[in-house]
Amino acid sequence: MTPPLLTVADITVCHGRRPAVHHLSGRFYPGSMTAIVGPNGAGKSTLLRALAGLHAPESGRIEAPGMKKGDLALLPQQAALDRAFPIGCLDVVMQGFWVRYGAWRAIPPSARAEAEAALAAVGLDGFARRHVGSMSAGQFQRLLFARLLVQDAPVILLDEPFNAVDAKTAADLLAVLRRWHGEGRTVIAVLHDLDMVRREFPQTLLLARDPIGWGPTEQVLSAENRLRARMMAETWSAEAEACDQPRAA
Amino acid sequence: MYDLLIMPFAEFGFMRRALVGCLALSLAAPPLGVFLVLRRLSLTADVLAHGVLPGVAAAYLVAGMSVPALWAGGLAAGLAVAVGAGALSRATGGREDATLAALYLLALASGVTLVSLGGGTADLKALLFGSVLGVDDEALLLMAAVSTLTLFALAVAWRPLVMEWFDPSFARAAGARGGAWHMLFLGLLVLNLLAAFQALGTLMGVGLMMLPAIAARHWAREVGLMAYAAAGIAIVSTVIGLLLSFHLDLPSGPSIVLVAGLAWACSVLLGPVDGLLPRLVHRRHLAG
Numbered sequence A: 001m002t003p004p005l006l007t008v009a010d011i012t013v014c015h016g017r018r019p020a021v022h023h024l025s026g027r028f029y030p031g032s033m034t035a036i037v038g039p040n041g042a043g044k045s046t047l048l049r050a051l052a053g054l055h056a057p058e059s060g061r062i063e064a065p066g067m068k069k070g071d072l073a074l075l076p077q078q079a080a081l082d083r084a085f086p087i088g089c090l091d092v093v094m095q096g097f098w099v100r101y102g103a104w105r106a107i108p109p110s111a112r113a114e115a116e117a118a119l120a121a122v123g124l125d126g127f128a129r130r131h132v133g134s135m136s137a138g139q140f141q142r143l144l145f146a147r148l149l150v151q152d153a154p155v156i157l158l159d160e161p162f163n164a165v166d167a168k169t170a171a172d173l174l175a176v177l178r179r180w181h182g183e184g185r186t187v188i189a190v191l192h193d194l195d196m197v198r199r200e201f202p203q204t205l206l207l208a209r210d211p212i213g214w215g216p217t218e219q220v221l222s223a224e225n226r227l228r229a230r231m232m233a234e235t236w237s238a239e240a241e242a243c244d245q246p247r248a249a
Numbered sequence B: 001m002y003d004l005l006i007m008p009f010a011e012f013g014f015m016r017r018a019l020v021g022c023l024a025l026s027l028a029a030p031p032l033g034v035f036l037v038l039r040r041l042s043l044t045a046d047v048l049a050h051g052v053l054p055g056v057a058a059a060y061l062v063a064g065m066s067v068p069a070l071w072a073g074g075l076a077a078g079l080a081v082a083v084g085a086g087a088l089s090r091a092t093g094g095r096e097d098a099t100l101a102a103l104y105l106l107a108l109a110s111g112v113t114l115v116s117l118g119g120g121t122a123d124l125k126a127l128l129f130g131s132v133l134g135v136d137d138e139a140l141l142l143m144a145a146v147s148t149l150t151l152f153a154l155a156v157a158w159r160p161l162v163m164e165w166f167d168p169s170f171a172r173a174a175g176a177r178g179g180a181w182h183m184l185f186l187g188l189l190v191l192n193l194l195a196a197f198q199a200l201g202t203l204m205g206v207g208l209m210m211l212p213a214i215a216a217r218h219w220a221r222e223v224g225l226m227a228y229a230a231a232g233i234a235i236v237s238t239v240i241g242l243l244l245s246f247h248l249d250l251p252s253g254p255s256i257v258l259v260a261g262l263a264w265a266c267s268v269l270l271g272p273v274d275g276l277l278p279r280l281v282h283r284r285h286l287a288g
Helices: A044-051 A090-102 A109-121 A137-151 A167-182 A194-200 A223-233 B001-009 B013-038 B042-063 B068-093 B096-120 B121-127 B137-166 B169-172 B178-216 B223-247 B253-271
Strands: A004-014 A018-028 A033-037 A059-063 A073-077 A153-161 A186-190 A203-208 A210-216
Touching: A018 A059, A018 A203, A018 B253, A033 A044, A033 A194, A044 A073, A044 A153, A044 A186, A059 A167, A073 A137, A073 B169, A090 A109, A090 A137, A090 B137, A109 A137, A137 A167, A137 B253, A153 B121, A167 A194, A210 A223, B001 B013, B001 B223, B013 B042, B013 B137, B013 B178, B013 B223, B042 B068, B042 B096, B042 B178, B068 B096, B068 B137, B068 B178, B096 B137, B137 B169, B137 B178, B169 B178, B178 B223, B178 B253, B223 B253
Parallel strands: A033 A186, A033 A203, A073 A153, A153 A186
Antiparallel strands: A004 A018, A004 A059, A203 A210
């Protein structure tokens, strides 16, 4: 049995005192393709950010033995980016080279060619000089995927990658995801479309603040589990008391 | 023609020093200003300029018009306000503009009080408005050093700064320590403002940094080109402003900044990006 890539040990991730992820434990194995699903407010984005190292858990541990910074590539939600920033498409893609070249080393011409190839691979051929303010949501999302391609990271985290994109774009980007999975990379994505999850993702984590299920997709996405998730979402109270559950050592 | 354009610089050492000093600044400060404009922090430079005033004034009281003392005082106060505003606002709920406003008013009042406690109005005028005569060799060396340091620092910091401001989550996940680069940027800002005070004075120092940067927005759609445009506008403003101040006997600081302001007005009117007049010119839309 291959050792897990990322182990989550009884983590609780909070915003202030409110838990967004509540006592979650589990493992991500190398080469796995996992969807994180759940109702709105279930802590899915928060979990992803915690895995990427952006949000420290209030209790518990995330273990990633042998992984360096830069092994995890993150696709943030589009809303978090400054679309008005005057930057060209090729420059955005080249940001993916940060892990390889940093601030000090010059970026060679071969890297430029690689960036242009990445643009072509996501269907943005010829967009190198376009500035991001003039792109639609779908084109912009393709651009962010091109940046991920160039990063060449073993673990890829995607936060709602198919929000607000049309069917053709979603299909094209899904093909990129399948390619990554085929290359043996570990893919973890927050998604809303359960049909897509059933079709494409072998593993699912169903989260409604507390974990409801984590394992093979068909088992986790049972009607019973989905009902439980909906009911839990409806009972998130305005007034809650301090948590009694024992914390991890 | 020669008398108009070349003679002031050919014949007068102080004009030459002012020119070289301000040209050095025109290369380094406007790119920093471009970043401030893009981050909607255009007023931050002004706030920092007021923030250094108590430091400069205190140094002036203690050591007179000694350039190293003024620099040390200004640097200490400037960094305190810049880093303090950032840290304090992050610790108290993120209202960075409010924290900056509070610090700026506090600093301005302290600075004016200190200056009025101290001394002669002639020196005060020089402090506030700058004096072309104030650029001696020592000051020139400092201005050139700051400019060189800034250009080298920007060459390295450009990539992580753009990354941090365009997509901070991505930058953090990739391990680019955006916070550290941001602190470096603030430090460069304070250094350049202090350097600008030599020839332009505390009131006007910000002008050379910000006006060309604001004007550059109308000439380019990409951050790198904006930086070049801003530096270019600043260089032209410096030369014309110094010539005007010489021939019309005006203070140097306001002259340079007035010319830069004129350049901004022209940019708003004529600039291809978001300019007023190009909107009136109808161009056929592209086929696809």
